[in-house]
Amino acid sequence: MRTGDAKRQTVRASWLLLPLMVVAVGLTSIATLVAANEPTTNTTLVVAAVVVISIVGIVVTWLGARHFERRLRTTIEELSVTQSDLRQLLDDLPDAVIGLDERGKINSANGKAAALTGRSVDDLIGRGFLSMIGEADRESVSDRWQRVDLGNRVPAVHAGVRSPGDLAVFELVDVNGEPHLVEASLHVSQSDQGNVVLLRDVSDRKRTTAALEQARRRLQQAFHSAPTGMALVRLDDGCIVDANQPLAQMLGRPLDDIRGQPIRMLTHPEDLASAARQRAQLELGIADSYALEQRYLRADGEYVWARTRVSVTEDQGVALAITHIEDITEQRRSAELLTHAATHDDLTDLPNRTTLVARLDALLAMAQPGQVAVLFIDLDNFKMVNDSLGHGVGDQLLREVARRFRGVMRDSDRVSRFGGDEFVVFVERVAIGGEDTPSGAFVDPAAVADRLRRSVMEPITIDGHELIVTASIGFAVNAATDLTAEDLLRDADAAMYRAKAAGRDRVEAFTAETRKASVGALQLASELRRAIERHEIVPYFQPIVDLSSGEVVSFEVLARWLHPDRGLLMPAEFLPAVEAGGLLVDFGAMMLRDSLAQLAQWRSTGTRFRRCGLSVNVATQQLADGNFIEVVQTALGETGIDADSLWLEITETTLMEDSVAAGSALRELRGLGLHIAVDDFGTGYSSLTYLKRVPVETIKIDRSFVLGLGLEADDTSIVEAVVQLGHSLGLRVVAEGVETPLQLTRLRELRCDNGQGYLFGRPRPAALVEYERV
Secondary structure, X not given: OOHHHHHHHHHHHHHOHHHHHHHHHHHHHHHHHHHHHOOOHHHHHHHHHHHHHHHHHHHHHHHHHHXXXXXXXXXXXXXXXXXXXXXXXXXXXXXXXXXXXXXXXXXXXXXXXXHHHOOOHHHHOOOEOHHHEXXXXXXXXXXXXXXXOOOOOOOOOOOEEOOHHHOEEEEEEOOOOOEEEEEEEEEEOOOOOOEEEEEEEOHHHHHHHHHHHHHHHHHHHHHHHOOOEEEEEEOOOOEEEEEOHHHHHHHOOOHHHHOOOEHHHHEOHHHHHHHHHHHHHHHOOOOOEEEEEEEEEOOOOOEEEEEEEEEEEEEOOEEEEEEEEEEOHHHHHHHHHHHHHHHEOOOOOOEOHHHHHHHHHXXXXXXXXXXXXXXXXXXXXXXXXXXXXXXXXXXXXXHHHHHHHHHOOOOOOEEEEEEOOEEEEEEEOEOOOOOOOOOOOOEOHHHHHHHHHHHOOOOEEEOXXXXXXXEEEEEEEOOOOOOOHHHHHHHHHHHHHHHHHOOOOXXXXXXXXXXXXXXXXXXXXXXXXXHHHHOOEEEEEEEEEEOOOOOEEEEEEEEEEEEOXXXXXXXXXXXXXXXXXXXXXXXXXXXXXXXXXXXXXXXXHOOOOOOOEEEEEOOHHHHHOOOHHHHHHHHHHHHOOOHHHEEEEEEHHXXXXXXXXXXXXXXXXXXXXXXXXXXXXXXXOOHHHHHOOOOOOEEEEOHHHHOOOOXXXXXXXXXXXXXXXXXXXXXXXXXXXXXXXXXXXXXXXXXXXXXXXXXXXXXXXXXXXXXXXX
8 A cells, every 4th residue: 555545544434423423412302302301200300311322322432543644654655664674775776677657658667767868757757667768679669568558559468577688678768868778678567557667788798798799709810820720728628629731731621520639649748737737727827828849749740849838718607728839840940959069079979068068067966086087188189180181081070089989988978079179078987997898887987998999990981081190198087076177177287197198008196296287277377467568469450241132240259379489379378378477468458459549540540440449358257357348438438449349259168157247247347338249159059049038139159169150060050040040139140150152142141241251361360451452
């Protein structure tokens, strides 16, 4: 019952007392008249009874009316509260609710309906519902709800609630004329109270759905037009939902064979564990993407290496892994070749010096004193073979010697080519008097050395020449715990020189007496100090040429010692003593100042080299010196040469020795405006790693790789890979050791930037450079 109806009932109850009072008064009056005409006792009693009964009737009726009024008031109050609660409940509903009367006019609405239409509830009351529907949808809505009278003279339907299939979607226009896409359901009342329309604003949902659909189409388009392989993989069972054509071509399979296939069936068994760990993190929500390199099975049974990048998406409630699969087989092959070239000698394929030192240091760190021996091997009279028969025969001889060494060693022993005709072997589990067999558990280093010496004594025939090779070998054992690889190499080298001095083709152990042989080295160091003071060590200049134009763009500075007694000495004859004597810092500063002074002189006299730059080699000790940056600044300032004309060349070994300190120093030097180049690229331990850590602008390909360019397939591939690597990193590439027109032609075809070598000019003193280039 509504509140207004309850109030009207209360008024009606009050008016019920009036007729009762009139009847009571009438009866009393009649009884009084009768008593007056017949004044008897009985008459009087009747009159009194009538009066009493009337009064009692009036009182009872009044009390009943009061009770009814109180109950009615209570009911009115309860109905008022209920009505308020109902209104609040309607306002709290997530949907807009509109009540319609039998004419299709709005007779009630909640707050959501007011917010949706932009009108107040009072403004909505009495407004026709169809008038707020957009004109384009009005007729279709009327037809859809044609059995219900919405004010357009359509006959009403039987009572009931419309099924979900009767949901209508149309535009509802608000007070500002803005359309809102709504989803509406009509509920038909079973009484004559009218109908109810539930409205839900689905504008955002429809926009989102449209955007998602557009995004899905774009994803499909990008998926199938991507240049790299792509696959959509279900996270729950790992099955491939879809794949694109590049992936099918990569794996040599039709697309239909890939779709529905578990991706683990296409993955190399050794890579399943790492891939599963990464996928588990996706499934647990620990990560939303990952990348790794793994192998996939081709239809022909071969595996391809691929860089796999995976991210998570969802499609219709199904979690999918968007998998990008990029074929990097060739990149890995090139990187492996480059890494192998950086850690191995290209001629003998033995580990190089840097690799050996690193492995030996690691072994010494764990070994007890007396367990490790280092053997230093030098081939006797090898220079004679090179000079008489040529470097080609000498190279074949070195390969055969390396093969023989490997054939008489245990698997645990290591042999490397140290450079030139020098080899180094380190042996584990040594014991004086141990078993003299390659498979012995503990071996005598002297016996191992003699076995190696005898292995090369058998005649070697190369190009029709029968060669008899002998070797001088010295060895040293780690007698203390604090010995390093360099310590053992130094001692073994000293023992080897004793073997040569004793007549060659023999084995010598390092002893206390061997150390005395180092006195000569101290003497050389003393002479070097005087040479630096007297400027006996002078800069020689070798041109660096732009391969595209043939113009000289720079010079590399190389040291030569004008010894007063021994004549012109090459760097190999004195630089080890410079380093061992701790003279590198002073020596390097002198070379830097003298070469910059020469460039300043060329510029002042207007020679053709005034626009050229200078490349100066820098050693580890110089970078570690706290004053080195000041030395460079002072040299530039004194000579007036701009920093942009100066290149500092560092070797990979220098970077490896202390990458953190070297990187810091080089970044500070680069801040001066000068340039950094990596020399002998490919001969160090981990060139690719250090290229990312230091501000390098140029890499110089070691001459050992350029030597076989155009002749040896491996050398050609390595040079090509280095050039491509350098250019991909934004670096300039210089080829060292260019000696033939064939090498020059191939370098130009590979788009190598600059070249350096005997083909363009040997290292010369400044005066001779000026004369030759006039």
